[in-house]
Amino acid sequence: MRLVVIGGDAAGMSAASQARKRLGRDELEIVAFERGHFTSYSACGIPYWIGGAVAERDKLVARTPQQHREAGIDVRLRHEVVGIDLDRREVVAHDLDGGGEVREGFDHLVYATGASPVTPEWARIPAAGIFGVQTLDDGSAIHDWLSARPSPRRAVVIGGGYIGVEMAEAMKQRGLEVTLLEKSPEPMGKTVDPDVGALVRKAIGEQGIEVVTNADVEHIETGDGRVRAVVTPSGTLPADIVVLGLGVRANSSLAADSGLPVGVTGGVRTDRRMRVVDADGVWAAGDCVETHHLLTGGPVHVPLGTHANKQGRVAGINIGGGYATFPGVIGTAVTKVCELEVARTGLTEKEARAAGYAFVTAAVDSTSRAGYYPGASLMTIKLIAERRTGTLLGAQIVGRTEAAKRIDALAVAVWNRMTVEEMTALDLSYAPPFAPVWDPVLIAARKATDAVHASM
Amino acid sequence: MRLVVIGGDAAGMSAASQARKRLGRDELEIVAFERGHFTSYSACGIPYWIGGAVAERDKLVARTPQQHREAGIDVRLRHEVVGIDLDRREVVAHDLDGGGEVREGFDHLVYATGASPVTPEWARIPAAGIFGVQTLDDGSAIHDWLSARPSPRRAVVIGGGYIGVEMAEAMKQRGLEVTLLEKSPEPMGKTVDPDVGALVRKAIGEQGIEVVTNADVEHIETGDGRVRAVVTPSGTLPADIVVLGLGVRANSSLAADSGLPVGVTGGVRTDRRMRVVDADGVWAAGDCVETHHLLTGGPVHVPLGTHANKQGRVAGINIGGGYATFPGVIGTAVTKVCELEVARTGLTEKEARAAGYAFVTAAVDSTSRAGYYPGASLMTIKLIAERRTGTLLGAQIVGRTEAAKRIDALAVAVWNRMTVEEMTALDLSYAPPFAPVWDPVLIAARKATDAVHASM
Numbered sequence: 001m002r003l004v005v006i007g008g009d010a011a012g013m014s015a016a017s018q019a020r021k022r023l024g025r026d027e028l029e030i031v032a033f034e035r036g037h038f039t040s041y042s043a044c045g046i047p048y049w050i051g052g053a054v055a056e057r058d059k060l061v062a063r064t065p066q067q068h069r070e071a072g073i074d075v076r077l078r079h080e081v082v083g084i085d086l087d088r089r090e091v092v093a094h095d096l097d098g099g100g101e102v103r104e105g106f107d108h109l110v111y112a113t114g115a116s117p118v119t120p121e122w123a124r125i126p127a128a129g130i131f132g133v134q135t136l137d138d139g140s141a142i143h144d145w146l147s148a149r150p151s152p153r154r155a156v157v158i159g160g161g162y163i164g165v166e167m168a169e170a171m172k173q174r175g176l177e178v179t180l181l182e183k184s185p186e187p188m189g190k191t192v193d194p195d196v197g198a199l200v201r202k203a204i205g206e207q208g209i210e211v212v213t214n215a216d217v218e219h220i221e222t223g224d225g226r227v228r229a230v231v232t233p234s235g236t237l238p239a240d241i242v243v244l245g246l247g248v249r250a251n252s253s254l255a256a257d258s259g260l261p262v263g264v265t266g267g268v269r270t271d272r273r274m275r276v277v278d279a280d281g282v283w284a285a286g287d288c289v290e291t292h293h294l295l296t297g298g299p300v301h302v303p304l305g306t307h308a309n310k311q312g313r314v315a316g317i318n319i320g321g322g323y324a325t326f327p328g329v330i331g332t333a334v335t336k337v338c339e340l341e342v343a344r345t346g347l348t349e350k351e352a353r354a355a356g357y358a359f360v361t362a363a364v365d366s367t368s369r370a371g372y373y374p375g376a377s378l379m380t381i382k383l384i385a386e387r388r389t390g391t392l393l394g395a396q397i398v399g400r401t402e403a404a405k406r407i408d409a410l411a412v413a414v415w416n417r418m419t420v421e422e423m424t425a426l427d428l429s430y431a432p433p434f435a436p437v438w439d440p441v442l443i444a445a446r447k448a449t450d451a452v453h454a455s456m
Numbered sequence: 457m458r459l460v461v462i463g464g465d466a467a468g469m470s471a472a473s474q475a476r477k478r479l480g481r482d483e484l485e486i487v488a489f490e491r492g493h494f495t496s497y498s499a500c501g502i503p504y505w506i507g508g509a510v511a512e513r514d515k516l517v518a519r520t521p522q523q524h525r526e527a528g529i530d531v532r533l534r535h536e537v538v539g540i541d542l543d544r545r546e547v548v549a550h551d552l553d554g555g556g557e558v559r560e561g562f563d564h565l566v567y568a569t570g571a572s573p574v575t576p577e578w579a580r581i582p583a584a585g586i587f588g589v590q591t592l593d594d595g596s597a598i599h600d601w602l603s604a605r606p607s608p609r610r611a612v613v614i615g616g617g618y619i620g621v622e623m624a625e626a627m628k629q630r631g632l633e634v635t636l637l638e639k640s641p642e643p644m645g646k647t648v649d650p651d652v653g654a655l656v657r658k659a660i661g662e663q664g665i666e667v668v669t670n671a672d673v674e675h676i677e678t679g680d681g682r683v684r685a686v687v688t689p690s691g692t693l694p695a696d697i698v699v700l701g702l703g704v705r706a707n708s709s710l711a712a713d714s715g716l717p718v719g720v721t722g723g724v725r726t727d728r729r730m731r732v733v734d735a736d737g738v739w740a741a742g743d744c745v746e747t748h749h750l751l752t753g754g755p756v757h758v759p760l761g762t763h764a765n766k767q768g769r770v771a772g773i774n775i776g777g778g779y780a781t782f783p784g785v786i787g788t789a790v791t792k793v794c795e796l797e798v799a800r801t802g803l804t805e806k807e808a809r810a811a812g813y814a815f816v817t818a819a820v821d822s823t824s825r826a827g828y829y830p831g832a833s834l835m836t837i838k839l840i841a842e843r844r845t846g847t848l849l850g851a852q853i854v855g856r857t858e859a860a861k862r863i864d865a866l867a868v869a870v871w872n873r874m875t876v877e878e879m880t881a882l883d884l885s886y887a888p889p890f891a892p893v894w895d896p897v898l899i900a901a902r903k904a905t906d907a908v909h910a911s912m
């Protein structure tokens with residue numbers, strides 16, 4: 001039996017590894033095509049390598065092609081799969097370096113092509129110095145560009161989502177002058193509510209990064225084949241490097257061309273075992289798939305390494321003859337922006353509204369440790385609860401230290417459809433070095449409970 | 457209408473404050489008797505004040521008697537209630553300083569007398585320098601003793617529960633030579649399993665505290681009315697101060713003498729609104745009450761500030777005409793021992809066995825942040841899951857930094873009766889500064905799931 005994997009990062013290689021664990025080399029042959037130079041790396045770590053917190057690129061690689069090969073997975077780097085023939089059960093790949101075409105038959109196929117940065121018309125120009133940030137090859141290209149002499153001095157990051165703010169900070173740490181352009185009134189507008197986004201904007205600004213919100217891009221100026229400036233209605237920003245942080249789209253066109261189902265979010269549709277809908281023996285996982293939001297019940301596309309790993313593992317277990325499922329997501333995310341920790345789970349106000357919920361909100365300020373204990377730092381927790389039922393719909397946290405990971409307790413509460421009133425009784429851990437006697441999560445639940453009562 | 461509160465710390469004063477919030481001074485008169493000198497303080501903070509991390513005693517006081525009085529609560533310090541007459545609906549208090557007796561009628565009574573350190577026969581001797589640690593008056597006495605000249609040099613802490621280890625560390629920080637005696641094979645034997653306790657022992661030892669386990673105390677040697685040494689079967693330990701860390705017992709004898717029901721754990725029995733069973737208008741809260749373990753269904757006595765605050769608040773809301781409940785506990789606790797963070801929730805192996813569960817365990821080592829991210833530190837997470845059903849019964853965490861608060865996500869999982877297999881899909885937060893791509897909690901859930909499968 002042969003398994004072919006398209007895409008050598010988290011999802012694809014997790015699937016391959018799990019299948020390999022369950023089926024020996026005599027039972028299952030595994031071939032993995034990867035169009036880039038790397039396997040099983042942490043794309044999320046790229047900004048920290050660019051910024052210098054992580055010293056070497058190779059630290060981001062969890063498992064090299066050679067390690068996979070030793071484990072019995074035939075990794076073919078720089079091979080781009082360009083066709084899937086579901087009837088003949090084979091894929092066609094281009095050898096990007098050697099040239100030529102490879103055909104490989106499969107019994108099982110894992111489609112794990114990832115996602116690509118959204119690139120508007122104005123960014124699709126033949127000029128060097130414009131980068132998206134998705135693959136480790138992308139990261140390497142940026143790293144090379146920043147390390148070239150004379151080194152770039154001015155950076156413009158377009159898009160204030162979490163990749164945008166992380167990259168802005170990374171380049172600031174490298175000593176560049178950085179401007180962050182964001183279309184919405186506040187950065188991280190897709191991640192957190194504007195009131196929380198305002199705190200993010202302030203923190204970024206304090207690091208000396210210029211933040212321009214409500215910003216449109218008209219076009220990019222070039223010269224000598226290089227980017228020179230970003231032109232907006234309110235002015236021209238000189239730039240030696242432009243980084244796109246406008247989000248990513250699922251790489252699903254190959255799937256669509258092959259007759260595999262693609263959902264409204266642009267991601268490949270799978271069932272909960274990560275089998276592609278109506279395609280036996282074909283599996284998909286990672287940033288290229290559509291998943292299910294456990295609160296709204298609707299389809300969502302949430303490209304995150306943690307989901308990719310889980311989905312890949314689930315696909316691999318099932319391919320290997322086991323049983324595992326990926327039931328869906330609730331939108332948990334966390335990031336560190338300059339000294340600020342920002343986390344969310346469930347729905348933002350905007351998302352809750354779009355899903356048709358009527359809700360109340362409650363925000364509280366509290367501290368990470370008992371107020372009298374050294375190192376106590378401020379945090380804000382905001383909860384969104386359904387009107388009347390009080391079901392916790394979402395939570396957002398902003399703080400300086402020891403704040404953001406509290407989102408996990410809230411995520412488990414969302415996952416279990418707890419009401420904010422039930423949550424006031426939760427037996428959370430308390431000791432002065434770790435929390436005030438009322439943990440901020442409990443204080444927020446109390447305030448949200450009052451708001452729910454008032455909404456009756 | 458008059459509310460009388462017995463006990464001026466967390467539980468009693470939370471009840472008083474909540475009742476006051478809901479009923480004005482013309483509707484409800486509130487009298488609070490407190491036999492000590494303080495109200496609404498953090499007993500949990502005492503070791504940090506003794507050790508010097510908290511500079512002043514008054515930092516531990518959340519609300520002074522004067523502040524309560526300004527809020528319309530008639531606080532009577534140094535008044536010890538010695539009798540409750542349920543038929544005449546009045547209490548009798550001794551004025552410990554002024555002398556004499558006070559009688560006060562009540563419509564509602566809150567019984568919040570707290571707990572007292574377990575004091576074995578051998579410790580009940582007329583010698584100065586032997587201390588329990590429960591009230592802020594206890595803490596002050598220790599502080600005074602340690603500050604006296606010539607200052608004590610050698611401390612023996614008897615009992616390696618969390619108060620014992622915190623006090624041992626505090627006195628070490630003050631420069632004393634400290635020996636910790638623990639009856640069990642490992643410290644924190646009531647809190648964590650021996651394998652986790654062994655890690656605690658190591659950390660304490662590394663701080664230069666001598667830890668003697670399997671240790672019995674035969675008697676205490678005294679001289680000139682002061683403690684001189686602790687005598688054990690294996691030797692005599694010179695001591696200028698002896699601190700008892702043998703746990704606490706609910707102060708329920710006054711309740712029992714008054715005909716109020718006391719449970720098998722020694723705590724006063726209440727319903728979920730914190731009304732004393734079969735005693736209308738009489739409420740109880742805090743370290744003096746018995747509560748309900750949500751997993752075993754059995755009665756437990758868990759004296760912790762966080763429960764005391766919640767229970768007091770619930771009592772106060774109900775007294776004030778509202779509706780609130782305290783459904784019970786799941787045994788969550790956290791402490792910092794030297795540089796070690798230790799946390800637990802649910803049941804330990806011993807507790808699970810006592811409750812009749814058959815279970816599997818899984819322990820994993822992982823890191824607080826992505827392995828490549830600066831500051832990643834090691835932690836161990838141990839899960840206990842019911843055989844076959846896979847229901848999460850308990851969790852323990854030991855780590856250096858950013859470890860212990862992960863117990864809250866596990867506590868919410870226990871609270872909601874999640875299985876470890878469901879937990880493998882949990883949407884927990886991930887970004888390199890906060891977690892590996894598989895959070896340690898998820899890795900532990902995966903390993904526990906395998907163990908459950910193997911137990912089928």
